[in-house]
Amino acid sequence: MPHMPHGLPEAACGDVLRSLLGAALSAHRGTEAPPAWDASAPLDSLERLHLAASVNTFFRLHETGSEDRLLMLRDFDDWVAFVAEATSSTSGLAFQTSGSTGAPTSHVHPWAHLATEAEALHQRLTKVAPIERVVAWLPLHHLYGFMLGVALPERMGLHRVWVQTAAPPRLHAGDLLVTVPPRWDYLARTRPDWPTPMLGVSSTATLAPATHAALLGQDLPEDQNLPEDRTGGLTGLLDIYGSTETGGIATRWQPEAPYTLLAHWQRHDATQLRHSSGAIVPLLDHTAWLDERRLTLGERYDAVISIGGVNVNPTHVAQRLEALASVATCAVRPTSGAAPRLKAFVVPAASEAEAAADIARATAQWPAAERPVSITYGAALPRTALGKLSDWSA
Numbered sequence: 001m002p003h004m005p006h007g008l009p010e011a012a013c014g015d016v017l018r019s020l021l022g023a024a025l026s027a028h029r030g031t032e033a034p035p036a037w038d039a040s041a042p043l044d045s046l047e048r049l050h051l052a053a054s055v056n057t058f059f060r061l062h063e064t065g066s067e068d069r070l071l072m073l074r075d076f077d078d079w080v081a082f083v084a085e086a087t088s089s090t091s092g093l094a095f096q097t098s099g100s101t102g103a104p105t106s107h108v109h110p111w112a113h114l115a116t117e118a119e120a121l122h123q124r125l126t127k128v129a130p131i132e133r134v135v136a137w138l139p140l141h142h143l144y145g146f147m148l149g150v151a152l153p154e155r156m157g158l159h160r161v162w163v164q165t166a167a168p169p170r171l172h173a174g175d176l177l178v179t180v181p182p183r184w185d186y187l188a189r190t191r192p193d194w195p196t197p198m199l200g201v202s203s204t205a206t207l208a209p210a211t212h213a214a215l216l217g218q219d220l221p222e223d224q225n226l227p228e229d230r231t232g233g234l235t236g237l238l239d240i241y242g243s244t245e246t247g248g249i250a251t252r253w254q255p256e257a258p259y260t261l262l263a264h265w266q267r268h269d270a271t272q273l274r275h276s277s278g279a280i281v282p283l284l285d286h287t288a289w290l291d292e293r294r295l296t297l298g299e300r301y302d303a304v305i306s307i308g309g310v311n312v313n314p315t316h317v318a319q320r321l322e323a324l325a326s327v328a329t330c331a332v333r334p335t336s337g338a339a340p341r342l343k344a345f346v347v348p349a350a351s352e353a354e355a356a357a358d359i360a361r362a363t364a365q366w367p368a369a370e371r372p373v374s375i376t377y378g379a380a381l382p383r384t385a386l387g388k389l390s391d392w393s394a
Helices: 010-029 045-059 067-072 076-086 111-126 143-156 181-190 209-215 314-322 352-363
Strands: 092-096 106-110 133-136 159-162 175-179 199-202 236-243 247-252 259-261 265-269 272-275 280-282 285-289 294-300 305-307 310-312 327-334 342-348 374-377
Touching: 010 045, 010 076, 010 143, 010 159, 045 067, 045 076, 045 092, 067 076, 092 111, 092 143, 106 111, 111 143, 111 236, 111 247, 133 143, 143 159, 143 175, 143 236, 143 247, 175 181, 181 199, 181 209, 209 236, 259 265, 310 314, 314 327, 314 342, 314 352, 327 352, 342 352, 352 374
Parallel strands: 133 159, 133 175, 175 199, 199 236, 342 374
Antiparallel strands: 092 106, 236 247, 247 259, 259 294, 265 272, 272 280, 285 294, 305 310, 327 342
């Protein structure tokens, strides 16, 4: 039976909790990859407080007045039962933006809005092929993962599988595979065929046109290094445009096509949208409107870029490096190429060796997308004849 628009059943709540707790514990311990959540894993008192606070914030348990009960429950299954019951009395979920774009900010998405978006996405997807099962190969506590991996199947009464392993499970006709661009890049180069019919969804960053074509089984130049025994592609691969702040806004089926607004959005003016609830929401990107429903995208207003499907602000990364005492100043830019990473130009405060050692220690604890893969050292930042910052060879 379909669930929502208010609250989560225990099975779905348990998966979201595992995803959230793994990431929260990883952040608290300063490890790069979220640990596989083990409900019996030993936690010290500070870790338990941190995890309880993370759960309270995400699920908005303070609205129930009983958020402190988490500290009295020792068993993971008891946490699941308590949180699932509480979601029937809360307003929605609070998703956080990535810390790689600056200080993380929290954005509340009401249950009714989550249900509305799930219905709009289901409508758009099933116009191309029927869906029997949703396979979510990504974290569920981020908005995109929750929307496609939890809200859509729960709202529409579909079977769902959350993949926590390094590779997806065996796929079947009628599946909808939801994952991020780096994993689609991998699948395009390693998977020769797909069940039919089968759909995919990509979000968090623009998918490379070559990857999109390969996944659909279309012909590509020989230098793309694709499987030689390809026999067929996905029935369709949907690209979603949106953000943590807004949720999903628009979709397209082909990289060269404009985005089309989902059913619950309307154009308000050149830089703002109107939600079906009546809320006016600013767009985060420069846009060009083709008509009232279709748009193309330009650069983000805040200069955020996508690294491996993760939004990163190079200015924020530069500020973190400049916070080190051994770094006088620095500049951070993306590398060139189809799969950009970050590079940095650093002016040491004293010696290059000291700055390099400090940077290596600091960045070892940073998320991979935020970590510069190339660092150039010099006496002054590179500038043009007019004094403007210029690029440099990595």
